[in-house]
Amino acid sequence: MKCFVVYFLVCCVQFLTAIEDSWHWRKQANKELEESLSYRWNVKKAKNVILFVGDGMSPDTITASRIYHGGETSRLAWEHFPHIGILKTYNTNKQVPDSASTATALFGGVKTNYEVVGVDANVELGDCEASLNENYHVDSFIAWAQAAGKATGFVTNTRVTHATPAPLYAHCADRRWECESKMPRSAAACKDIARQLVEDEPGRNIRVIMGGGRQVMKSNVSAGEFDPIDRWACYRKDGRDLIDDWIKDKSRRNLAYSVIQNNDELSRVDADSVDYLLGIFANGHIAMDWERERGPKGQPSLEEMTVTALRVLQRSTQGYFLMVEGGMIDYAHHRGHAAQALLETVRFSDAVNATLRMVNTDDTLVIVTSDHTHSMSINGYSARGASILGIAQKSKHDGIPYTTLSYSTGGPNSVAYTVSADGKAMRNDPSESNTSDFSYSQQATIISDEAHHGGGDVAVYAIGPYAHLFHSVHEQNYVAHVIAYAANIGDYDDNIPNSGILRHILTAIVLCGSLILPALIA
Template sequence: MCRKFILTLLHLHQVFALEDADYWHNTARVEIEEALAQKWNKKIAKNVIVFVGDGMSIDTITASRIYHRGETSYLAWEKLPHMGLIKTYNTNKQVPDSASTATALFSGVKTNSQVVGLDGNVGVGDCEGSLDESYHVKSIIDWAQEAGKATGFVTTTRVTHATPAPLYAHCSNRKWECEREIPKSSSACKDIARQLIEDSPGKDIKVIMGGGRQMLKSNVTGTKSDPIDTWACYSSDGRDLLSDWQNDKAERNLRYKLVQNTNELRNVDAAEVDYLMGIFANGHISMDWNRDTGPTGQPSLEEMTKMAIKVLEKETKGFLLVVEGGLIDFAHHRGHAAQALRETVRLSDAINTTLELVNLDDTLVIVTSDHSHSLMFNGYSDRGSSILGISQKSKMDQIPYTILSYGTGGPNNMAYELKGGNASRIDPSKFNTSDFTYSQQATIITNEAYHGGGDVPIYAIGPFAHLIHSTHEQNYVAHVIAYAAKIGPYSNESSTPRLNDIVIVTIIAVFTSVLAL
């Protein structure tokens, strides 16, 4: 207690102190004290919570931190004691998509781009290959359910979208969310929505929350606040998978609840519900800046996460929960930096609440991203500048440029216009660059801003969080989860490595080093 009090006083001193040499020495001393105080937690993880910021690159995190509370602040996960980097390449692509990266994160197996829950033997659109169960990979949801744990996932995207789908589905094309997208030649394959409701482990997931009504129910209608998602599948085969979900739970005498707006979610008595389905939008949940926050609107990621934990924590053997801030990526694809930063802050809010709710002595919390993006943080703006503002004028054309820009972008991110037959860069200072609908300029114009291939950060706290410690392959994360919770491939492992395991790992490391020479 005394040490914590001293550290608190030092922090308060820093807040009000001049940033002279003493200030920076004291700041570093506090960080050293905090680092020295860290102890490895080698207890078995009763609970595991994984947060994924879709498309949350390092520059996205830095910019969101400044956007939220300035350069000296931290987002919820940035002071977690263990961190590393993840390599995100696919088996066939240097720059990945979300389905393949989520498969790696959640199953421990890297795979091909746009493929869901299958190994590298199956390429995109290979229906026949996807039916071969020897190519199916189990996810952390499978492993947790086999160990008797409650499972759940929460997302701001469609519940059938590329990131959540590998938790429960095996599909050779991430676009096959409903029957309309599957070609007749592949009619033997079941769409992702049906796999969620009809198959294991999907039908045994206790908490499912997000959007995607138009995949689960046929011929739904849109409204001004909840339009039909024209970018995604739209079912018309007469299905009502929401009713099928309810009927399945009723037939098994399970306590369940289906909710479709914020008020209904708030009225859930978590003590009386074991299976909770929340479908709050036809497509993705609305971007936070434009979300209907009223009682008949859509809940925040924080509110969904909080309820999910309340429902799942009743399980005596613990739980596994995956939470996706999926609209960070959605905003980046359209070149809307302001929206991406706000979505990142909302993910931070959900994580802050989680860290207050759970016991970190027996709960492993991991925060990471599935892939990078082409957002760039440019020089040389003054400290304290609005991160969404103007940096300075280019020394070449004397036209200002914004602090944030994109490497690639869609037509709205166009940087040049024709004037008198010559290409001239558009002056961003003539626009409100902080507006949520403003599109930052991009270097290369395609149909949208593309993913980046850079490594993404990973942060962890709780049991065996120290296994996150360097640059890792993306599939390593699922193995850390399984080892910490003693589920799946590590269900029979003790917390102490066996001698033969150490020898095998050493041989592999030496062999890899030789190959690299």
């Protein structure tokens, strides 16, 4: 009884003082040990696969977003997953990659050259003729899934023809060739990316397509009340209306389809009666979440699009494959807007959480990863509980404060120094600005046109069938092979002659190892 009273008093003291002493950390570690020891590998076939790609979502972005969302001890949706690995993101010709080449690796299982789409390293940037050689084409898991009779779809808050989604369905020598107006005369024999989405396989057979990019799909569109023309993006001028072409294709094939363009139309989608869904919600990218119009005529969140996509795809009795891109994380980082990047990451986490509420990870493999890092870093030594967007401390060199988050490269709005009349360079004092504001650009060391990508490794998180195959440091193209192996598609499809051989060889190696190794150890 006396021991119980002492224990009770200790617990009360811990609760009231919230001191994170040795007792606290041992208790936490024991809880994690119990969870880890109770976990068992899932080796069932993956009927469904959902791949989330946080564009530009570096490890530092995840850490900062976690703190921004709920403090140091909180977790984002995927940080509860039982399996994690590390991916090397370099290209075949660059140490620091772009999104098109990394997406080709993630989706097709083949690393390739900088800024090319769905082709291997035999195709150099801008080489239209080489890209027409089908021997150089890299098919994605979308094509493999369709060959296995599964429904497929993708959701993005960038243009549906942008660098990340494009390798799902296109083969192109330049990621900029989203429409014809960005293509040189030397590329006249090649189709732009938007046409490949609508006219070719596997694009024309993708069940759900949602994102932005109206001005790429349709000629001579005009700005709307909440929808400006994207001056950075391709603007179709050839008179084509690929949205109308998409409708005509589905009508000719007697398919149940729907085209939607705003929140109101998305909310009225009848998933039970729609087999093919095309949602184009913006001329360019969908607006950043902090300024997105949420009214009936506005644009949906990534979570809202993902939920609707799942409702449509889950009707497939053969299973489905879905790719979801949080593309505006990268967009915010390029402009040095850390607050925007962190909010976009949190909204990406919301989409993952909504998905987990809708699926059964017993037969659904869910993967969350990034295509590349960015140049944002977390600097010393801010106090525990401080705003991640705030001031860290004063520099011991010049006595001027600096923020916890900063960029190694940045655009003109990220200039850190001002030159005085006497020619002396002085670092700007960030404490004189609202560093938590969505429009604030964190200071950068090197000024360029924008903040550039990083070349560091990214994390991959997984739950569901064969999620344990992510366990070490992997090449980025490994992701597509895990997907194919878990779902028995592509090179690992037992129903296609010679394709299942790889799967059987790998299984035999595992079985032999499990029999021989214990004997050797003994």
